[in-house]
Amino acid sequence: MQTTRSLSLRLGAALLALPGLGAALPSNCSIPIVRDQELQDAVTIEALYAHAEALQSRAYSTPGRNRVTGSEGHNLTIEYITSQLAALGDYYSVEVQPWTGATQQFGEIAFSVNGVEYEAADVEFSPNATISEAPLSIVPNVGCEAADFTAEVADTVALIHRGSCTFAQKATLARAAGALAVIFWNNEPAGVVQGTYGGVAEGVAAGGGISQADGEALVALSSNTTLTASLTITTVIETVFSANVIATSKYGDPDNILFLGAHSDSVSAGPGINDDGSGTIGILETAIQLSKYRTRSKVKFGWWTAEEAGLLGSEYYVSTLTEEELLKIRLYLNFDMIASPNFILGHYDGDGSEFGEVGPAGSAETEHLFEEYYESLGLNHTATEFNGRSDYGPFLASGVPCGGLDAGADEVKTPEWVEMFGGTAGIILDPNYHQAGDNVDNLNPFCLEVMSKGIAHAVATYAGSAFAGYPPRESPEKRSVEQKLQKKTTLRQPPHNAFPVPI
Ligand SMILES: [Zn+2]
The missing domain is CATH 3.50.30.30 (Glucose Oxidase; domain 1)
Known part of the structure; x- marks a missing residue:
């Protein structure tokens, strides 16, 4: 973070020193401000599947046939993400943040x-x-x-x-x-x-x-x-050497950041194409399509390592941010498993209406944005637990408003859910959850497409409008003691996907 920041500051200063050039950037640029429907339309199921195949073929080209943190398959995933971003020229500044830690292989x-x-x-x-x-x-x-x-x-x-x-x-x-x-x-x-x-x-x-x-x-x-x-x-x-990948858009207000994240690693059992290949490619394809547009807010995309080992990559990233930097993040959106074969159309319960845990100001509005998105397509939807058990946990624990979409993992499908979403009652939402069978064939294309276009919708809405009408960030001093207590509880939660049960 520090390196990237100071580099862009220096570049900015150099540009401003050239007569007539500083004032021209970026508002007179020829590319248009992001438009919601256009961005959604640009995110296609074909492109999403091409990414999914790319992740799977990389996993299967390695002895482990997986993308577990630190493995060859995971390193190839990171390389795939960074090469896709590099192909967009200078639209994103891409930081590969090294991370080292012990994980079970x-x-x-x-x-x-x-x-x-x-x-x-x-x-x-x-x-x-x-x-x-x-x-x-x-x-x-x-x-x-x-x-x-x-x-x-x-x-x-x-x-x-x-x-x-x-x-x-x-x-x-x-x-x-x-x-x-x-x-x-x-x-x-x-x-x-x-x-x-x-x-x-x-x-x-x-x-x-x-x-x-x-x-x-x-x-x-x-x-x-x-x-x-x-x-x-x-x-x-093993002690493994891995990395987070963080891409920061060229355009937009750096003090009003929209942050989207997914985890780049899988468990050792298989290639993890739904968990979390789906979130990885959903934000990747949105990042690619976004590069045709300008934004009014800066947009950051994070691909976190070692989520399955306990949110280690995202926790590390958040720990490197100062309070001031954290306050610039208006919203963090997380996408972990967005193509489960026996899916529900879920959105994190940011307003606490279902599970009682209310997020920082903005979390409720974001949940409502996703509810309205599903409703605009005539689709049923349901709130999912907002418990910090994926990479939004560390952001939430630091007071950042959070939201996300969620198609479900090992929750058993109820008859009520079958009425709302189809599928099979009595089995879990992803029967290949953390199994060798979590491959390209495990993805539900309808769910993947709806949720990926939902990502595009959120990006266009928030980054296109500079968070117009969105609640301002609460200063840390204003956060109540209760929220701070809740934050500590959240931090102690196990990851949603990994070995989910510490007690
Ligand atoms: Zn996951």
Whole structure:
């Protein structure tokens, strides 16, 4: 950021020094101010699919067949984005912001009790373990107190109920009590626990997760049977070198920035073409088409790394901004999964009418803009939870108004949603969510097109009008104590997509 800023300041000063030239830029430029319908029309499904194919072919050209942060497939994604932007000449100044951090590249688990295999997931950042036929112990309560771990836990695989405190806390207490490893069983019927230790952690027991039904069955069985567990956990955690890509438009008021973002990484299971190839290409194609127009507000596009590892790229980017720079962002729009095959037409609940979390001033207006957009097309729509569990989280936590579109991830489709959007009840909104099958064939073209044109609509509306009629940014001092408290809660939320359950 700093480099880009000072460079453009210097260039600006140089231009102003030339007689007659400074005053001519940029208002007398020959290209027109962005027009809403034209920009929407310019974002075509063919171009979107060409980008999707490009991301997939890059993923499939690598051994991992994915775009996980730091991988070859992910680096090729970043290269694709920057080369597409470079082809637009000097319309955008493009910053590639380096980021380094530890991420889990690979995880595998096998868990059996008395010779019966159980479906399980490794806890992200778990140490490795190879345990052959150790007793399975049942930890009372939820394993958040040292007293829950009696002497009987030593040299066993400890079965612990999920909830109330973090996986890392439980696994630390278990390890201190001498447990060989831990298995978390779910406290809701949503499949196996997909937990995380939230980073590389010292002193935790190796951990995996199983379903509520399997956990209950094992607890019941333990009352009259001796249980013997075998467990293998293999994780590969690496320090990776990656980058955020931030493109800043040439035109528009730099003190009134419209910011759009999507995450450029996938999980390791597959190429992640809906999650979040779809958001990546939706904002990319909008950025490309926008380059035919002038804007009254500056427009920034961010492609964030390491979202799946816990919003790490966007968190890092926001941490590099000063309070003054943050105040120049009038609105941050996030697009994460906008082509789910069993989709809903969602918009973040910025006004809090559905889920009760009201965003900073402007968030409600932005939700209403998207509601009106869907309605103008005669389409049903629904609010989705505004909980900060994607890359808007760090912006929201810094008081920036936020909004976005959302076609859904692992929420189960209700009959009511089927009435509104079609599709299949009783299965999740993206059945290939975080799976190898999240490829080009997994995209719903209708949903992708509607939402991508919705991105264009928002850009034209806000950047074309310089946020006319939009609430001004609240100064940080004016933010209430409650909002600050809410901000902290939001920051602690897990990412929506990655390993979504810290407790
Ligand atoms: Zn995602």
